[in-house]
Amino acid sequence: MTLFENRLTRKKLIVFTLAMFAFGFALVPIYEKICEVTGVRDFMRPEQVKNTQVDKTRTIKVEFDANTRHLPWDFKPEVTSVNVHPGELTTVVYEVSNKTARDMTGQAIPSYGPSLAAAHFKKLECFCFAKQDFHAGEKRLMPVVFLIDPNLPKDVNTITLSYTFFEMPGGKPAPNTAPPGKLDTQSAALNAVPSATPNLN
Amino acid sequence: MASVPQDHSHGHDHSHDHDHHPTSWTRFFTTTNHKDIGTMYMWFSFVMFISGGIMALGIRAELFQPGLQVVRPELFNQLTTLHGIVMIFGAIMPAFVGFANWMLPLQLGAPDMAFARMNNWSFWLLPPAAILLIGSFFVPGGAAAGGWTLYPPLSIQAGMGMDMMIFAVHIMGASSIMGSINIITTILNLRAPGMTLMKMPMFAWTWLITAFLLIATMPVLAGAVTMLLTDRHFGTTFFNAAGGGDPVMFQHIFWFFGHPEVYIIALPAFGVVSQIIPAFSRKPLFGYASMVYATASIAILSFIVWAHHMYTTGLPAAGQLYFMYATMLIAVPTAAKIFNWLATMWKGSITLETPMLFCLGFLFLFTMGGFTGLVLSLTPVDIQLHDTYYVVAHFHYVMVAGALFSAFAAVYYWGPKWTGWMYEEKLGKIHFWWSLIAFNVTFFPQHFLGLAGMPRRIPDYNLQFANWNMVSSVGAFAFGIAQIFFIWIVIRMIRGKSGIRAAAKPWDGAEGLEWTVPSPAPYHTFETPPVVK
Numbered sequence: 001m002t003l004f005e006n007r008l009t010r011k012k013l014i015v016f017t018l019a020m021f022a023f024g025f026a027l028v029p030i031y032e033k034i035c036e037v038t039g040v041r042d043f044m045r046p047e048q049v050k051n052t053q054v055d056k057t058r059t060i061k062v063e064f065d066a067n068t069r070h071l072p073w074d075f076k077p078e079v080t081s082v083n084v085h086p087g088e089l090t091t092v093v094y095e096v097s098n099k100t101a102r103d104m105t106g107q108a109i110p111s112y113g114p115s116l117a118a119a120h121f122k123k124l125e126c127f128c129f130a131k132q133d134f135h136a137g138e139k140r141l142m143p144v145v146f147l148i149d150p151n152l153p154k155d156v157n158t159i160t161l162s163y164t165f166f167e168m169p170g171g172k173p174a175p176n177t178a179p180p181g182k183l184d185t186q187s188a189a190l191n192a193v194p195s196a197t198p199n200l201n
Numbered sequence: 202m203a204s205v206p207q208d209h210s211h212g213h214d215h216s217h218d219h220d221h222h223p224t225s226w227t228r229f230f231t232t233t234n235h236k237d238i239g240t241m242y243m244w245f246s247f248v249m250f251i252s253g254g255i256m257a258l259g260i261r262a263e264l265f266q267p268g269l270q271v272v273r274p275e276l277f278n279q280l281t282t283l284h285g286i287v288m289i290f291g292a293i294m295p296a297f298v299g300f301a302n303w304m305l306p307l308q309l310g311a312p313d314m315a316f317a318r319m320n321n322w323s324f325w326l327l328p329p330a331a332i333l334l335i336g337s338f339f340v341p342g343g344a345a346a347g348g349w350t351l352y353p354p355l356s357i358q359a360g361m362g363m364d365m366m367i368f369a370v371h372i373m374g375a376s377s378i379m380g381s382i383n384i385i386t387t388i389l390n391l392r393a394p395g396m397t398l399m400k401m402p403m404f405a406w407t408w409l410i411t412a413f414l415l416i417a418t419m420p421v422l423a424g425a426v427t428m429l430l431t432d433r434h435f436g437t438t439f440f441n442a443a444g445g446g447d448p449v450m451f452q453h454i455f456w457f458f459g460h461p462e463v464y465i466i467a468l469p470a471f472g473v474v475s476q477i478i479p480a481f482s483r484k485p486l487f488g489y490a491s492m493v494y495a496t497a498s499i500a501i502l503s504f505i506v507w508a509h510h511m512y513t514t515g516l517p518a519a520g521q522l523y524f525m526y527a528t529m530l531i532a533v534p535t536a537a538k539i540f541n542w543l544a545t546m547w548k549g550s551i552t553l554e555t556p557m558l559f560c561l562g563f564l565f566l567f568t569m570g571g572f573t574g575l576v577l578s579l580t581p582v583d584i585q586l587h588d589t590y591y592v593v594a595h596f597h598y599v600m601v602a603g604a605l606f607s608a609f610a611a612v613y614y615w616g617p618k619w620t621g622w623m624y625e626e627k628l629g630k631i632h633f634w635w636s637l638i639a640f641n642v643t644f645f646p647q648h649f650l651g652l653a654g655m656p657r658r659i660p661d662y663n664l665q666f667a668n669w670n671m672v673s674s675v676g677a678f679a680f681g682i683a684q685i686f687f688i689w690i691v692i693r694m695i696r697g698k699s700g701i702r703a704a705a706k707p708w709d710g711a712e713g714l715e716w717t718v719p720s721p722a723p724y725h726t727f728e729t730p731p732v733v734k
Contacts, residue, residue: 009386024424
């Protein structure tokens with residue numbers, strides 16, 4: 001009689017054990033579903049950074065002007081003006097082409113009107129930062145990324161950004177520099193917690 | 202106490218002792234006797250305890266000074282990994298299964314375990330697993346070295362030592378599951394007439410709950426390591442990000458097993474302490490029913506706190522908060538048990554024999570380990586202390602001072618019943634104080650090291666950690682030698698060197714059916730079940 005009871009108990013426990021073994025595998029889809037439903041995996045997506053520094057109460061008209069000096073190149077912006085809010089990140093593209101039959105190097109120099117706007121006109125990326133090599137007949141689209149400092153004096157409503165391309169005779173292009181914010185020394189400093197020890201032997 | 206001092210003239214009636222006592226050398230391979238199997242479990246556990254201890258001493262020897270002196274970093278990683286697995290699966294768990302095999306039928310008035318042949322099988326699965334684990338040190342690439350938690354991607358990239366580890370975990374898991382089925386069936390079906398569940402000794406209760414934890418979590422661990430195995434060899438990508446898997450998934454599945462595992466180790470220890478403290482306080486256990494409910498609630502809560510091992514994996518804040526509060530909740534039933542033990546001792550007429558000393562050591566040190574556990578349950582603190590020596594100190598306070606000390610207490614408490622001889626009280630007390638002091642010298646400084654930022658599982662360290670590491674290593678060697686002393690005491694007890702035969706009930710405050718049979722317990726007991734009123 002107890003033998004029968006024991007076997008019955010054992011049967012139940014074995015079924016339970018097998019069910020738990022299956023449950024171990026079922027945990028894989030269960031966890032995935034939970035992550036999906038609760039949105040835990042959101043951190044896997046790139047973050048949408050929101051600019052909170054935009055001053056929507058003001059609108060500034062930015063005009064683009066492009067000139068060349070003793071340079072047979074075509075140089076013009078794709079749009080002649082944009083309306084932006086101070087603090088807003090804006091990209092404009094210039095079209096540059098070397099009309100001659102020889103390789104040339106040039107560099108663009110910006111100027112601003114009114115000139116006091118220069119201190120409030122922040123360029124994050126510009127083709128004017130470096131010398132530009134152009135092959136014979138080469139044509140390129142070159143961006144300028146900028147924002148206008150919200151501290152721009154109240155009476156300035158229009159800014160003119162004017163570039164003039166000069167030829168750099170025999171000029172070599174500037175060496176490539178590391179993009180900002182990716183310095184190798186930074187990560188090394190973060191790892192320098194205790195484990196590194198000089199070997200005393 | 203009530204032991205009977207005797208000369209060696211064996212003034213003891215042999216006539217009823219002529220039960221079938223096999224003598225052939227195959228006895229231990231073929232035995233289905235719960236006492237033989239319990240004894241084998243205990244010897245196996247001690248051998249693994251010494252093996253894991255030698256690995257620990259290799260670790261401490263390397264950490265004696267900064268720099269690399271004794272072992273190569275690869276071997277160091279293998280030692281930390283195997284030390285963990287060997288101590289948990291090889292030493293602590295089999296020790297308590299051994300106690301269960303020996304004592305549960307005696308405590309419940311059953312003639313043997315419910316499935317005697319399965320019992321033999323569940324023991325004999327263990328030595329092959331041990332050979333796989335120890336043997337993996339000698340294969341190309343060495344033993345598994347990614348930590349006892351077997352986290353991918355390391356465990357997927359490792360050499361064949363990892364395959365041997367996975368296979369060993371499968372085998373040991375099967376052994377535990379069979380042992381648990383046996384224990385549950387024995388407790389549920391084979392109790393003596395009149396022994397209701399709520400009249401069972403606490404040791405039986407804690408083992409019943411532990412066995413349920415085992416059959417609920419061991420299969421999940423088996424599943425997790427099977428997924429590792431198929432990821433390694435059969436092209437699945439459960440945990441391989443390159444194929445759409447997720448290494449953090451393994452941590453979730455592993456700790457679904459891993460956290461209940463902590464209580465699989467702790468609950469039988471609680472059971473042992475709940476037997477011994479009343480015996481030496483000469484009072485019944487305070488709050489028996491609340492002890493049963495506290496044990497059950499600890500077991501249930503242990504399933505819903507697993508991710509507190511994973512605070513640094515990028516859990517969302519809501520998850521961190523939930524796991525933090527749920528983890529703290531476990532302190533409530535655990536504290537209920539601690540207070541019940543204290544209340545049991547309150548106004549008792551306490552004597553301090555070795556088993557009681559080990560239980561008091563357990564009570565003090567386990568509570569400390571519990572408090573550092575509470576500290577670590579705080580997410581912001583844990584993120585700071587994660588994988589530092591503070592964690593190492595915490596879990597050694599609960600594993601060594603908790604489980605191991607109560608195992609020592611059990612050996613001194615029930616040893617006279619097993620061997621028929623008392624141990625030598627003076628030696629037992631020396632073993633206790635030696636272990637207590639050496640344990641604290643070893644592990645207390647590790648709190649300081651962890652708070653100062655020393656990472657675990659690294660063979661070398663900054664100069665600022667040198668002094669406390671040296672102290673800790675000295676303590677570790679002292680603790681190791683104390684355990685050689687322990688086995689010497691046990692062998693002297695088996696040989697009857699104390700000259701004091703154990704009475705059927707050597708402890709006058711002890712309660713339970715196990716003390717109604719003579720010492721040493723005859724090969725067959727309770728063939729006619731006793732009646733419990």
